[in-house]
Every structure is written in structure tokens, then in C-alpha cells.
Amino acid sequence: MSVTDAEITLAEFEALEQAAPDNLHVEFIGGRVHVTPARDGDHSEVARTVATQIISHRPDLWLYEERGLAVPSYRAGRARADGAVAPVGYFKGQPSWSDPSGVPLVVETTSGCEGDARVDRLDKRDAYAQAEIAVYLLIDRHKSETVVHWSPANGRYQHESRAAFGAELQLPEPFNFALDTTDLA
Template sequence: MSVAQTEVTLDEFDALEAAAPENLHVELINGRILVTPAPDGDHDENVMSVADQLRAREPQLRVYQERGLAVPSYRAGRARVDGAVAPVGYFRGQPSWADSSGVLMVIEVTSGREADADVDRIEKRDAYAQAALPVYLLIDRHRGEAIVHWDPEGGRYLHECRAAFGAKLELPEPFGFALDTTELA
């Protein structure tokens, strides 16, 4: 039996998200509600490893963890990203679902469950490309690799580069440095 999937309005999403317990993240990606558990400690450590390296090279940028972003595309979306890289102060005065136009890179770490990993690998990647977010960095704990996607055009990223944990991953401009993935293992 197949179940018809209906699109959720932003008002319906807002009501559902407000009622969700704190241990769950509720997102609206490509018209579909996604519910995932809150991140574990390893997840946070991975984001902080990237944040520390980025801040050492780009002191005018910050990695904002667990930031809600409005990710407009052909369907309105709401994503709670693991890391949003933006200039210092970019989010000051913004609502809980902030404008994503000034975000330079989004960081996602696959959740502890392999069954949820394709959300980050495919659905979020495509939503971020459709929203023209310049760079998408995925830390895939299940495959033991980091993947960077960049240069969105026509709703998809034109380029990607991969590195196994322990190797260096070249980040594109405006970052332009090799991310050390040793701590991600």
C-alpha cells in the first residue's frame, strides 16, 4: 500500500516544530517533515574540529552550531544545520529561522543512525544547492569520509571533493585551505 505524501505549509511546520520535544530536531526539507534525534557528543566534536580549524585561518568567520536556516528553493524549507559558517555578527537580530543568503558554508554530520544518513547525503545536499548555499561540507561518520560540495548552479552542486578520515580535504574558496580530518575518525 502506498501512502500519498502531502506538502506541509510553513504554518503547519511552525506548530509541529514548536510542539516537538527538545531531544528531537524537526526540519522541513523539500516539502517533507524530517524528524531526527538531537546530536550526540561525537557529532558535536566533529563540528568543533572544523570550527577550530576554520577560526584559526579565518578569524572574521564563525561556525554557528544548530542554527535554524530558511532554505528557500522551489519549496520553502527550514533546516537546522549542524554548522553555519558566516561572518561574525551575521545572525545578530535574525529570527530563529534565519536568512541563509549570507551563509558561506553549511556543515552537516551524519547522525548516529545509518538509516538517517541519506537525508544528509542527498536530500539536504540538494536543498542547499537549490538554495544556492555556496559550500556544503558533509562529515559522513558511516562511510568514514568528509565530502565538500561547491559551486551551486541549476539546483545542484557542480563540484565535489572527498577525503577519507585522516587525510586532508581541500576546501574551495573563499576558504582555500586543507581541512585536517584526523580528529573526525
């Protein structure tokens, strides 16, 4: 669900987010408030699958689940990433909505209804590109595929590659390995 016809300030969003029940995620992306169900167990398994592979190739990094990131989309935005890959200790001392400049990769997994997936496919993709996060990995459970976007420039990712669940997906630098998506199905 998103609210598209109401003007809301960042302070109003933060009050709304604080008052939201634990079973809902509230985000502020592209000038709109998005409310989605909290992550299910399958999200956690996807995070484990991706984290294990990333850490085996890049032990200097960690996948931080449910990390709030301050993104510059439209007006000041707030996106809660399913997984933010960053150097170990990067988020120490940062507020709940953190600076994304040290995050080289963000992972999102679609959930809920098909309409909610649009937020991950488009709104978050664009917000992360505007924040200049080098790589955006989308696990699209509705389409049974993984999509990687990379090389942000002028608020858009310049490259994209897709793989059906079960196939390998080549991740670009700074990762440069083939992600095995077999366990994502």
C-alpha cells in the same frame, strides 16, 4: 524518519516544530518533514574540530551550531544546520529560521541510522545548493569520510571532492585550505 505522503503547510510545520520535544530535530526539506534525534557529543566534537580550523584560516568567520536556515527547496523549507559558517555577528537580530544568503559554508554530520544519513547526503545537499550556499561540507560518520560540495548552479553543486577520515580535504574558495580530518575518526 520522514513524512512523504502528507501535504503540509509552512505554518503547520512551524507548529509541529514548536511542539517537538528537545531531543528531536524537526526539519522541512523538499516538501517533507524530517525528524531526527538531537545531536550527540560526537557532533559537538566534530563542530569543534572544523570550527578551530576554519577560524584559524578565517578569523572573520564563526561556526554557529544548530542554526536554523530558511531554504527555498521545493516549497519554502527549513533546515537546521549542524554548523553554519558566517561572518561574526551575521545572525544578530535574525529569526530562528534565518536568511542563508550570508552563509558561505554549511557543515552537516551524519547521525542516527544509515537511513537518516540520506537526508544529509542528498536532501540537505540539494536544499543548500538551491539556497546558493557556496560550500557544503559533509562529515559522513557512516562512511568514515568527508565530502565537500561547491559552486552551486541551477540548484545543484557543480563540484565534489572526498577524503577518508585521517586524510586532508582541500576546501575551495573562499576558504582555500586543507582540512585535517584526523580527529574526525
